[in-house]
Amino acid sequence: MLRLLKNCALETARTLGLFSIVAHSRWRQQRLLILCYHGISLKDEHEWNGLYITPAFFRKRMETLARLRYRVLPLDAALRALREGSLPPKAVSITFDDGFHDFHRLGFPILREFGFPAAVYQTTYYCDHPFPLFNLVLSYLFWCGRDRRLDGAAYGVPGIFDLSREQVRRGAVDAFRDFGRRQRLSPAQKDALAARVAAELGVDYDEILRLRMLQLMNAGQISEIAAAGIDVQLHTHRHRSPLDEEAFIREIRDNRQWLSARTVAQLIHFCYPSGLYRTEFPPWLRAEQVVSATTCERGIADRWRDPLLLPRLLDSTVVTDVDFEAWLAGVSAFLPHRRA
Numbered sequence: 001m002l003r004l005l006k007n008c009a010l011e012t013a014r015t016l017g018l019f020s021i022v023a024h025s026r027w028r029q030q031r032l033l034i035l036c037y038h039g040i041s042l043k044d045e046h047e048w049n050g051l052y053i054t055p056a057f058f059r060k061r062m063e064t065l066a067r068l069r070y071r072v073l074p075l076d077a078a079l080r081a082l083r084e085g086s087l088p089p090k091a092v093s094i095t096f097d098d099g100f101h102d103f104h105r106l107g108f109p110i111l112r113e114f115g116f117p118a119a120v121y122q123t124t125y126y127c128d129h130p131f132p133l134f135n136l137v138l139s140y141l142f143w144c145g146r147d148r149r150l151d152g153a154a155y156g157v158p159g160i161f162d163l164s165r166e167q168v169r170r171g172a173v174d175a176f177r178d179f180g181r182r183q184r185l186s187p188a189q190k191d192a193l194a195a196r197v198a199a200e201l202g203v204d205y206d207e208i209l210r211l212r213m214l215q216l217m218n219a220g221q222i223s224e225i226a227a228a229g230i231d232v233q234l235h236t237h238r239h240r241s242p243l244d245e246e247a248f249i250r251e252i253r254d255n256r257q258w259l260s261a262r263t264v265a266q267l268i269h270f271c272y273p274s275g276l277y278r279t280e281f282p283p284w285l286r287a288e289q290v291v292s293a294t295t296c297e298r299g300i301a302d303r304w305r306d307p308l309l310l311p312r313l314l315d316s317t318v319v320t321d322v323d324f325e326a327w328l329a330g331v332s333a334f335l336p337h338r339r340a
């Protein structure tokens with residue numbers, strides 16, 4: 001109901017020309033909207049996980065940027081201009097988190113079609129392992145088998161899981177993940193375990209592998225997009241932010257070392273894995289020569305905020321078309337909104 005009211009109010013504001021006034025204002029010119037995307041569906045991932053969108057949805061967003069003449073800038077240049085106060089009007093940057101194969105297969109060609117630059121925050125450990133990410137594929141499999149019950153005992157995992165309930169599915173992912181950790185399973189062993197689960201749940205695991213669903217890009221793909229102008233940046237090696245300084249710094253260094261052999265840009269931009277950050281992190285990042293870091297907090301970036309705590313708009317199907325336009329214009333920055 002509230003959402004409907006908000007959309008009606010936004011439609012009215014747009015009709016009255018308010019979006020255009022704010023979009024061309026001096027206020028907006030001092031700000032950068034950083035868009036955040038994760039995955040683009042190779043099959044039906046968007047029905048399972050709200051972080052996934054369809055290729056058609058992504059294309060529609062790019063069309064909106066082009067039609068309304070937003071200035072899509074490379075992240076590095078945009079952040080520099082933001083700091084110096086020299087942004088052009090209507091500045092936007094596009095970022096993708098994690099660096100999945102679906103970016104290479106679907107996102108990258110669409111960006112190219114529009115001539116838009118983008119940054120990919122690449123987590124790297126699994127780039128050397130041609131398997132779907134264990135936690136994600138389990139979550140996906142349990143969702144596919146949501147009309148079933150799964151007895152964990154067959155896999156050495158305690159518990160019988162009623163997969164019709166979302167909370168139980170989440171608990172099952174945790175239980176399998178903990179089991180994998182306890183047993184110190186290798187990526188290949190985890191993959192074999194996921195394949196067994198898929199077989200029991202009647203899911204075509206070969207198709208998941210063939211489409212390379214939920215897999216990160218490999219080294220060749222990352223070199224290819226980097227050479228074609230995609231700015232590949234830091235996202236930790238193992239997609240985690242340890243609270244211990246030494247371990248945290250190791251994540252940055254391992255990530256940077258892996259990427260520096262395969263990419264061209266200076267590796268100085270970072271995105272907090274899962275958007276989680278603590279006050280200790282910015283000084284640790286600064287000491288590692290990282291100059292910007294993005295969160296998943298909803299907002300439009302300005303130069304008065306710590307560049308190591310930049311907000312973004314996590315764009316997804318819950319962001320309506322008019323809401324998206326309101327964010328582009330800057331109007332949404334004035335409205336109350338839920339934390340992402």
Ligand SMILES: [Zn+2]
Pocket residue numbers: 097098235239272273274
């Ligand atoms: Zn991530």
